[in-house]
Amino acid sequence: MSAIWLLPLAVGLPLVLAGLSALPGIRDRSLTLAVIAPAPGLAAALFAPRDDVLVLPDLVLGVSLSLSEPGALFLGGASLLWLVAGLYSRFSMRGKDRAGNFALFWNLCLAGNLGVFLAADAITFYVAFALVSLMAFPLVIHDRSQKALNAGVAYIALAVLGEAALLAGLILASGAAGGVADLKAIVDAIGLSPDRSLILVLLIIGFGVKAGLAPLHVWLPVAHPAAPVPASAVLSGAIVKTGIFGLLTFLPFGDGHMAAGAVLGALGFAGAFGAAIYGLTQDDPKAVLAYSTVSQMGLMLAGAGAGLAAGLDASVLMAVIAIYALHHGLAKGALFLGAGAMAETSGRPALRLRAVLGVVALSVAGLPLTGGALAKLALKAPLGPASALLITVSAFTTALLLAHFLAVVRPSGAAHAPAPRVRSVPVMLLGAGALILPWAVWAMSGLPAGYAWRWDNLAAGAAPLALAVLVAALAHRARLSAPRAPQGDLLVPAMVMLSAMGSSLQRAIAQAEKTLPRLLEVHVSKRVLRLGDLADRTEAALPAVLPALLLALILLIAALALA
Template sequence: MSLAVFLLAVGWPLVMAFLLLFKAARPILWRMMPLAPLPALVLALLTPGPVLVTGEWFVLGLTMGLEPVSRLFLIFTAVLWVAAASAARQWMREDPRATGFGVMFLMAMSGNLGLILSKDAMAFYGAFALMSFASYGLVIHSRDAAAKAAARLYIGFVVIGELILFSGLVLAATQAGSLLLADMRAAALSDLAVALLLTGFGIKLGVMPLHFWLPPAHGAAPVPASAVLSGAMIKAGLFGILSAVPLGVVSYGDHGTVVMAAGMVTLFAALLLGLQQTGAKTVLGFSSVSQMGIIALGLGAGLMTPAAWAAILPVLVFLAAHHALAKGALFLGVGAWAAQQGAGARLALGAALLVPALVLAGVPFSSGALGKEALKAALAGGSPVWLPWLTLALTLSGVATTLLMARAGALLWLAPPSAPRTRPEALALPFLGLGGAALALPILWPVLDPAMAAPVRTSPPGALWPVGLGLAMAFAAALTAHAQKIGPVRFLAGIMAPFHAFSTQLSSLWALKRRAARRTGYALPRMLERHAACWRLGQTAVAALIAAVLMIEVAASQREARITTPAVQMFTQPDAPGIGTADAPGHRQTEDHHAPREPL
């Protein structure tokens, strides 16, 4: 495979961004926007094994390629960009700044795809910087006060992060004696180099306390940009750590302790901060911060215990794909929901939003539950001191995510986000496609790479009680907030209203029965009086019938007496000893009756 194929996958979005500057080409280019990441997706799907290509003509040489980890990253990243580009084509239909958004969107796409394909430090850093700086145009797109504040915060963190990352890559390349990321990953880097790399990539990853830029940027950017910011671009930080840090080679106990502690804090501090937000997209941004805390737990364990890294790596890649698809679907779903006009359509899309929300929370058999269960099993090979705390944090993360999803869902109805006037079904299709991919990820993952999917395929389905506990806590919090808003007296009156209504209906029914019984009591004597003659006739007939029955009984008893006497005498035994035939009167009468008379 030649280098031109890789350059096409990275350069095609850049060519489209350049052509978008020409007014005559804009209509066709906006229609072709979903095809921009297609070369990269085809390259990833049709590359069966590791590939490495070089170009000596570049300034310091150019090395690009694919191996199992980067191939899987490229697949789910390209899928997310396809869905986001499909939504952007409709979202920007009537926006006066659509051209600027499209150019920055395509440049950020090229940088994101390029860093995954790059295998040397210089190309990787150039693609990483292109993605980061182009995303500034996505955050500031609306030009309102919130967007400008979020963009200032974002660009500040980008500049600081790029400087730290550049220093870390230069130091790592010097110590490894090579610009290739694989050589850096195999070398025993110093603590300083690893610390610089973790900090530079950690800013993009959004782990606390390096997260401040992330939620405001997600809230200010248009919905298609928020989807790729959360689903694809923050995964660039994870991919950079996997590509340049010597995980599984050297133990960095202090770094691992710091990263794991930051991950545990991130998991639950993001929950407390997210529940205080007043916008659904901002809450989803804090949910991304919380989910990156799960990733940090695995990274910290790998830094501390190199022997456990072989089991942790495939699980982290799966969790990255899970979060990219589910969170991208949630952001696109928020935009599709806001674009709907009728209450019925919004209710249907709200029900569809439950699918990626529950997947992200970790209902049993979903990618969220399988990924966390597989990570628990992988962490068993790490530090036994941290293992109980890490297991507890991973289990309770389902409660935290459920609460954040409930908060985001409530804000959709309480404070609906704005959306442009466009075709609602055109925005719903990318959301539904991405949500379906998130739901089917446990089935698709073994097809993409059976070896990488082995830890997830053999993991238990997960528990339901964290999600159930989160829903119960969300319901209790909603009731408490409602009671505080309307007052305890009205709240209790509202709760008791159904019981009062039932009591009132029961009393009304009892009163109706009493009135009916009273009317029947009043009418009964008059009815008896009207039918008295008929009753007397009826009584006479009954008396006559009784008399007739008595007469029949008397006649029958007399007849039975006449028939019974000879029948009883027939049972007398004439030959019995001590009893003569002459002593039987009946016998004598019978003989006299049959004897011939003497002649006179």
């Protein structure tokens, strides 16, 4: 059996396990079984042949699977994260209500997630994308708290909207390509189609929802804190990556689509900076991490947008963003699981865990020679100087945001309780992966081996961090010793202003929530209701007159025919 069969197995095993976890006898053990579900995906990322296509013509509308070199990074990173998070959930979710349920949707979601990275045609891609999109909903609302249900509504509304936009975009593109589903033909056809702008808008909306493109990102900060810890980890680390992967797969790179690229780039950077700053106003550590995800995804989206505008080749962008996504997925997974582990520890063990999280956070902020620094260097290399500068500067806001995260993630376990090893080991595994693995795949970036050691690159990574440390330290001191905002410290007023803006925005939203329904009720809904009643009355009255009407029509037509 050749290694290419690992591709269908990567999707098939989670599906089979999902089916098994619905069976009564197995339901109680399904969480344990779910741990091995991502294993074939990981094996495929390591061993499956690249760019060979496996066609299963009888499934759906003809399923074809293939794995590209950058796709293998996406697949491998996601599989590793799902594997470790699965291990974590095996111990954290066991024995709780609906554990079997959790395993069922965990597996379905996983199958869709990995399927997206393996799809070699548009229909398979869409099927997998819809699967991961819809099946993440039960994971978000797993706790059934009011907070979770509200988050779920925000999630599913945006997800369905994104699905519809994506489907319409893919159909227009596939139609332009003569009705085929082949990826390359579709991408070529988008560039030439008369509906090009519409297709681009639809695809950017469809994928943007999933990737957390501002302003479509709003589900992330509510869904992440509401979902169980391991679900947040995969949501933030692996599932949002399907959005950026989709954009990289379908957008017609290489032709230079100035307007679409500029819009995507601008929105990406707006998210990268806006979310990082807004995240400072949050107290829930998982919400802070969610904003960090929006911010990091914003950088990747901005990279894609800048590349689209500049006419960069898809393969170049795909490779560097794959490295970035690999690092971010593992690091963010470690931070989420760490936030969960912190809740069960305190004292010295908590300090140790916080130190681990600190190192991972530094890597995300681009500390020189960490995996995160490599990811940033790779992303900057093919882009123009302005984009590269913005990415360098974003390390500053990222560092501030993650410092804020470290401040708000508080140990809340029993006194001096060490986090159980089954909690802390997954964090270490993912953190180590995030720090080291980008070195292992560095060759894909096409940059020289010693690139990260060059003094200008070291400085570009260290400077924003140093500045952030300085600002954070000043802010810390200012708040503790001189709460009345000492002179020369711009950070605190900025924070106050931001939080004032935030709270006034919240007030405004609350106000709007109160008045809008009334407006709608009085003006719109009554009219709509009246229209509906009119339709009902018409439908009720019609049968009485219909035969007469039709008879008259027939006579009229007969008269016409005779005349």
